[in-house]
Amino acid sequence: MSIEAEATLFRRLTLLGSGLIGGSIARAVRARGDIADEIVIYDRNPAHAARIAELEIADRMAATPQAAVQGADCVILCSPVGTFGDLAAAIAPHMKPGAILSDVGSTKQSVIRDVAPLVPDHVHFVPAHPLAGTEYSGPDAGFATLFEGRWCLLTPLPGTDEASIARVRCLWERMGSMVSSMEAGHHDRVLAIVSHLPHLIAFTICGTADDLADETRQQVLQFAATGFRDFTRIAASDPETWRDVFLNNREALLEMLARFTEDAQAMARAVRWGDAAYIEDKIGRGRKIRRSLIELKQA
Amino acid sequence: MSIEAEATLFRRLTLLGSGLIGGSIARAVRARGDIADEIVIYDRNPAHAARIAELEIADRMAATPQAAVQGADCVILCSPVGTFGDLAAAIAPHMKPGAILSDVGSTKQSVIRDVAPLVPDHVHFVPAHPLAGTEYSGPDAGFATLFEGRWCLLTPLPGTDEASIARVRCLWERMGSMVSSMEAGHHDRVLAIVSHLPHLIAFTICGTADDLADETRQQVLQFAATGFRDFTRIAASDPETWRDVFLNNREALLEMLARFTEDAQAMARAVRWGDAAYIEDKIGRGRKIRRSLIELKQA
Known part of the structure; x- marks a missing residue:
């Protein structure tokens, strides 16, 4: 499926959500001329919407998701994955025939479960997940080069229109990403160990430290050495996003946590009994x- | 206890071990003129000793620890903490009266347990721990600015010669560190949570990932997102150093791991039952x- 190098991919691109990822897509699209002629953004948080308007990274701000998707060739869900079901239900009747619906959610089975049944036959659903991010969030957190050199994983359902998959692939490649496709369940298991479990651990150890007796806790903050400081960086990530990730990749996350806990207990036993080898x-x-x-x- | 700003702190400074920390001390001392007139290094690894000689960061390489400490005003143990007992026994009879014996070990109760009983009355023992490091190790890993802006914690025993404590404090301050003193047991509890447990977790999760089925493991490496990549950075640290740290801060480390595990299980339960709040x-x-x-x- 080849797309002409000169051609703009979409006439109108709509982003539903303008935090770190949505805001970075908007900036990356703006920075290049060949992705979309027009960017429309809807953000459910009025303060964020106002800030995005102020930053002038969208051509138009929409007041509702329904208004935002009207006439769009491509719509990308960029809010926490827990919002996708309601959002898909709201926009489905308003999407243009032939349009692409994609997303940037970190969990893919849940997105397919929540969104796919609501997508009309005349809309092409191509789930995607850019493996890029920082510990910052909100409309000011995004930047145009966030996706450069990072992977974007597509998890299209069997039978999806190949031309639409090619367009989504091209969208991410033009933003500088490498693109790979895999089955959604496999994606969720891989992400559980490379991203979701490390975040769960980082959030947890910060809590463990925070529960220590007062004097020790003060010194934990004062003398945070490399290890803990790195963990707190991850732990600064957006609470709502990560809450939704954990709840929507439950099985894989719990399995990886169980494996990790067994391994940590084996290490604890080796430490207790002095098993140096x-x-x-x-x-x-x-x-x-x-x-x-x-x-x-x-x- | 004031030390003249112009005065060189030590005529002869001996470092036993020249990895990341020892090698950085040597480079920092070289970079300044006011810490020591002469640096003598002994490294039990002949390849490392040869490399340090090649790098010319010592004034003299010694063939044995006994020869290295002769005539030294200050001796710093810079090898893994598990070697300190034997090393102290070997050098104790050869240290000059009035000399200072210090170290850079990450565990302080064990160092006091292993070293203090062997220190002659005419030698001043001042345990120290610079909270600085990288994931690199060996003679090429060190650099002169490693300690700048980082804490160095002293855990002197009650009754230690105040002038010697002041000299060790001044040594670290001249290398750019902030210095604080605390009781050794308190040090070990604080370090267990800010450094030792994060390292144990990082080593463990790498093993957990490495045990996954082949296809998933390959993709874990390919798609390592932020969280896992940060963990592997910590996990690249020197195996012998960290083995010794775990074995020599056993009680505090196991207690912090137990607290963390309880907290992780509580988080797992919340994920399983969908407790978003x-x-x-x-x-x-x-x-x-x-x-x-x-x-x-x-x-």
Whole structure:
């Protein structure tokens, strides 16, 4: 499926949500001339909508999701995944025949479960997930280069219009991403371990530290060494986004957490009984994985 | 206890170990003229010793620890904490009267347990721990500015010669560190949560990922998103150093891991039963701690 290099991908692109990801898409589209002629944004948070208007990264702000999607060639859901069901129900009757509906949610089985049944036959649904982000959120957090050199994973359902998949792929490639397709369930298992579990751990350890007796807690903050400081960076991420991710990738996340907990208990036992060889072996595996990552240029 | 700003602190400074920390001390001392006139280094790893000689960051390489400490005004143990007992036994009879013995170990109760009984009355023992490091190790990993703006914690025993404590404090201040003193047991509890537990978690999650079925494991490496990538960075740290840290801060580390595990299980239960408010509250605490850290300029 080839798309002419010169052609603009969409006449009208609508973003429902303008936080870190939506705001970065808008800025990236603006920075290039070949993705969309017009960007329309709807944000359910009035303060965020006002700020986006002020920043002038949209051509037009819409007052409702229904108004936002009217006449759009491509609509991308950019709010927390827990909002997608209601949002899809609201916009479905208003989408133009032949339009593409996509999203940027971090969980893909739940998005397919919540959105796919509501999508009219004349609309092409192409779920997507850019593996990019920072610990910042809100309309000021986005930037045009966020997706450069990062992966975007597509999880289209079997039988989806190939031309629409190609357009979504092209959209992400033009924003600088590498694109890969996989089955939604597989996506959710991989993301559970590379992203969702690390976030759950980071949020948890901050709570554990916060519960310590007063003097120790003060010194935890004062003397936060490398490890804890890195964890708190992850833990600064948007609460609503991550709450929704955890609740919508429940099974895979709980399975990975159970595996991790077993492994942590085995490490605890080795520490208690002074099993130096076991501990060294586990640390050595961490190094090996780090080296593999560097070789894969993801580090 | 004031030390003249112009005066060089030590005529001869001996470092036993020349990895990331020892190598950085040598480079920092070299970069300034007012810490030591002469740097002597012993490294038990012959390849590392040869490399340090090649790098010319020591004035003299010693063939044995005994030879290295002879005539030194200050000796710093810079090898993994598990080596300190044997090392202290070897050097104790050869240290000059009035000399200072210090270290850079990440666990302080164990260092006091292993080293203090071996220190002769005419030597002043001042345990220290610079909260600085990177995930790199070995003789090439060090750099002169590693300690700038970082804390160094001293845990001197009651009754230690005040002038010697002041000299060690001054050594770290001249390398750019902020210095604080605390009781060794308190140090070990604080470090267990800010550094040792995060490292144990990072090593463990790399192993958990490495145990996944082949296809998933490949994709974990390929699509490592922010969270996992940050964890693998920590997990690349030196295996022997961290094995020794875990084994020598056993009680505090196991207690913090037990608290963390309880908290993670509570989070798992909230995810399983869809307790959105609980999850959001825990994430919110992570953000709050991050903000406190930024306010304390440690982030």
